[in-house]
Amino acid sequence: xxxxxxxxxxxxxYSTGSERLxxxxxLNLTVQEGEFLAITGQSGSGKSTLMNIxxxxxxxxxxxxxxxxxxxxxxxEKELSAVRSRKISFVFQSFNLIPSMSALENVxxxxxxxxxxxxxxEAIAAKALQEVGLSHRMHHLPGQMSGGQQQRTxxxxxxxxxxRILLADEPTGSLDSRSxxxxxxxxxxxNRHGVTVIMITHDRQLAEMxxxxxxxxx
Numbered sequence: 001x002x003x004x005x006x007x008x009x010x011x012x013x014y015s016t017g018s019e020r021l022x023x024x025x026x027l028n029l030t031v032q033e034g035e036f037l038a039i040t041g042q043s044g045s046g047k048s049t050l051m052n053i054x055x056x057x058x059x060x061x062x063x064x065x066x067x068x069x070x071x072x073x074x075x076x077e078k079e080l081s082a083v084r085s086r087k088i089s090f091v092f093q094s095f096n097l098i099p100s101m102s103a104l105e106n107v108x109x110x111x112x113x114x115x116x117x118x119x120x121x122e123a124i125a126a127k128a129l130q131e132v133g134l135s136h137r138m139h140h141l142p143g144q145m146s147g148g149q150q151q152r153t154x155x156x157x158x159x160x161x162x163x164r165i166l167l168a169d170e171p172t173g174s175l176d177s178r179s180x181x182x183x184x185x186x187x188x189x190x191n192r193h194g195v196t197v198i199m200i201t202h203d204r205q206l207a208e209m210x211x212x213x214x215x216x217x218x
Contacts, residue, residue, distance in 0.1 A: 003066075004164060004196050005031035005054065010063035012049055023049045024060070029214065033164075036188070036197045038207035041216035047200045048169060050216065054198060055088055055167045056080045068164060085113065089158035093170040095150045097142040103129060103153045104138040110161045121160075128156040132186050148179030155186050166190060168199040172206060184209060 012024040023046040031037055041047045052058040053065065056072060065072040068087060075083065089110075090096075097106045104125050111121035129138045132152040142150050151171060158166055168187060172180030184206060191197045199210060207213050 001032040001034060003030050004033040004035075004068050005029065006064075006066040007053075008064045010050075010053065010060045010065065012046070012053065012058075012060050024053075027063070031196060031198065033196055034191070034194055036191045036211040037199070037214060038210035038212070039198065039200045039214045039216065040202065040204065040207050043202075045216040047216055051167055051169055051198070051200055054165075055090060056084050085110070085161075087164045089161045089163035089166050091151070091154050091158055091166065091168040091171045093173040095142070095147075095154045097150055097153060099142050102139050102141060103134060103145070103156070106142070106153055107138075107157045107160050110157060124160050125156070128159040129153070131159055131189075132156045146179070147175050148182055151175060151179070151183050152186060155183065155190075159190065163195060165196045165198065168197065170200055170202065172201070172203070180206070 007027060007029040010024055010027040010029070011022070013020050013022040027050070039047050039050065049058070053060055056067070059073065067083065070083060072080070072083070098109070101109070104122060107128050108121040108125035111124060116124070126135070126138060129135055132155055134149060134152055134156065137145055137149055142153070145153065166187070171187070172183050175183065187197055187199065188209075201207050
């Protein structure tokens with residue numbers, strides 16, 4: 001297997017008043033294509049900061065980051081946006097669905113930005129919703145669905161984008177245990193289909209179901 005993510009000597013810090021808070025210090029990370037990696041650590045340990053750097057939402061202060069043969073630290077904002085659009089999908093604890101749009105419209109939204117014509121993107125979105133068991137809910141608004149169904153809709157949106165990498169930040173954090181198990185099952189299914197999955201979780205039991213764990217110490 002080839003490396004899809006390779007980070008070397010990554011450092012990231014933030015200003016807090018007159019002080020400088022180092023969040024990531026000389027971090028090295030390699031993730032192989034098709035791997036399922038769980039990132040764990042206490043609150044404030046830098047998990048979300050690392051996720052933001054992996055997802056090209058933020059840049060490290062120093063170090064090198066190669067994402068699928070692209071040197072991220074040398075990319076412009078426009079190039080980073082293109083990398084995110086083509087290669088990465090995100091799933092968040094808060095679902096990030098648009099309340100006024102149906103499940104089908106929410107799932108199809110990333111394809112709008114890619115210029116996919118309406119009939120094609122609706123067909124792709126419908127298939128993605130079918131894969132997560134929500135064909136019967138595709139015309140419902142988020143407020144008409146349970147938390148687990150909303151999170152499955154968010155994952156269907158990620159599936160529709162055909163990502164190389166799925167970044168899931170506490171995807172089961174606001175769900176009951178049964179819904180959480182359903183979400184993990186869908187993530188594993190995506191992984192079996194070749195998607196590299198990187199999941200942040202505070203749940204050690206959940207993390208043990210991944211191929212590998214990375215624990216960040218504060």
